Amino acid sequence: MAIFQVPNIKIVGISACVPEAEFDNNNYDWISEKERETLIKTIGVEKKRHAKKGTTTSDLCNIAADNLINDLNWNRAEIDLLIFISQSRDYIIPATAGLLQEKLSLSHTCIAFDISLGCSGYVYGLSVIGSMMATGRIKKGLLLTGDISTLNTSYQDKSAFPLFGDAGTATAVELNNDANSMMFNLQTDGSGYDAIIIPDGGIRNFANKNTSFEYHKISDGIFRNNFNIALDGIKVFNFSLREVKPNINKLLQEFELSNDDIDYFVFHQANKLMNETIRKQLKLDPEKVPSSLESFGNTSSASIPLTIVTELADKVKNSKLTLLLSGFGVGLSWGSVILETENIVCPKLLIYKD
Amino acid sequence: MNITDFIKKIEEEFEDIQPNSLSLNDILEDKFTWDSINALIFLAHVNVEYDVEITADELIKSVTVNDLFVLVESKYQKTE
Numbered sequence: 001m002a003i004f005q006v007p008n009i010k011i012v013g014i015s016a017c018v019p020e021a022e023f024d025n026n027n028y029d030w031i032s033e034k035e036r037e038t039l040i041k042t043i044g045v046e047k048k049r050h051a052k053k054g055t056t057t058s059d060l061c062n063i064a065a066d067n068l069i070n071d072l073n074w075n076r077a078e079i080d081l082l083i084f085i086s087q088s089r090d091y092i093i094p095a096t097a098g099l100l101q102e103k104l105s106l107s108h109t110c111i112a113f114d115i116s117l118g119c120s121g122y123v124y125g126l127s128v129i130g131s132m133m134a135t136g137r138i139k140k141g142l143l144l145t146g147d148i149s150t151l152n153t154s155y156q157d158k159s160a161f162p163l164f165g166d167a168g169t170a171t172a173v174e175l176n177n178d179a180n181s182m183m184f185n186l187q188t189d190g191s192g193y194d195a196i197i198i199p200d201g202g203i204r205n206f207a208n209k210n211t212s213f214e215y216h217k218i219s220d221g222i223f224r225n226n227f228n229i230a231l232d233g234i235k236v237f238n239f240s241l242r243e244v245k246p247n248i249n250k251l252l253q254e255f256e257l258s259n260d261d262i263d264y265f266v267f268h269q270a271n272k273l274m275n276e277t278i279r280k281q282l283k284l285d286p287e288k289v290p291s292s293l294e295s296f297g298n299t300s301s302a303s304i305p306l307t308i309v310t311e312l313a314d315k316v317k318n319s320k321l322t323l324l325l326s327g328f329g330v331g332l333s334w335g336s337v338i339l340e341t342e343n344i345v346c347p348k349l350l351i352y353k354d
Numbered sequence: 355m356n357i358t359d360f361i362k363k364i365e366e367e368f369e370d371i372q373p374n375s376l377s378l379n380d381i382l383e384d385k386f387t388w389d390s391i392n393a394l395i396f397l398a399h400v401n402v403e404y405d406v407e408i409t410a411d412e413l414i415k416s417v418t419v420n421d422l423f424v425l426v427e428s429k430y431q432k433t434e
Contacts, residue, residue, distance in 0.1 A: 035389075035391075038387075038391055038392075039391060042391050042394070042395060159390065219390075233390060234390075234393065234394065234410040234413075237394055237397060237398075238397065238407050238408075238409065241398070241401045241407065242407060273395060273398055274398070276398075277398040280402045281402060
């Protein structure tokens, strides 16, 4: 069982950046007004940010990281590790982390690589950056997460289009011998690989000029091609309702903690119905479970840090908190972490003018 | 599992259904929009209320309120 601790690692700053353009789901005219009302109420997404064509996740992460480094007064030459977690990279090859190392003017002695994960990416990312830094020589590291999901979502797909928003985030991590351990429980079920999938454009289904671009009717209100995100709502829903609660409860039990020891539970922002159901399963007060869904939608691996920046900034800046973060979805991949933050740097939400 | 209770909770869960208007032999599609969104709301409801998991195929096969009750009850007993 992948339950483990990472010692001596401290989050010292979190920032987030979203594109300027806002899409209001009340203007989503692909479906009827009545259907739109039910949909907005159920998924809880009123507005979300849409990147313009040509803007990449790395552009958003670059702004988030650049501002965070400045606010922290970090010496860029001392940043020895950059991890970029995304499923919307700049190019098929090379990895995007290298481009970010260059844009951020980091040293050539800096490790930089990508990890391909979505909803669970932030929690997984903390475990990777933490474990590498806990070996003792790497003192400063950057975890950059996010996705641009709106560009490959079909407007004529009511099951996906209204849900997703774009965002990029940066988290600054330092080696600190006084820091309490981060505690993780990470899991995977690859049998559900097709529950959230873009089928074509990889090596399995190479891009095909005839079949990849062709729009198919999947069901009423759902038309898409094989480059679009395909979401099996009920499959993802059942998976999340089945797996998230035991994952969190096992983690708490293993380290002899209870819900009362946690100040805030920050969940991946999947959709309101799913997040509310998980909250009720765990019997948590709404005040302990912040949400950014209403204004930003589901932002994949950015959703946890984005929610911290938009909903908890005053708290993380001015106090000591014990947080439980939990990400779940595409993969299928899920995981939770319990960690402490104390007076971290948290710049106001940044806007990318694309 | 109590049938009256089961029906009452469904009436509370869906705004489109008036209180005390639903009965066991009602056809789901006649009473409210039995679409994918409402199916998800129903899944979430029975998960929290009875701790049972229903698949898409099982939902599609359910035509009446009674079908839903039998489905949920069969799983509820297994988990008890």
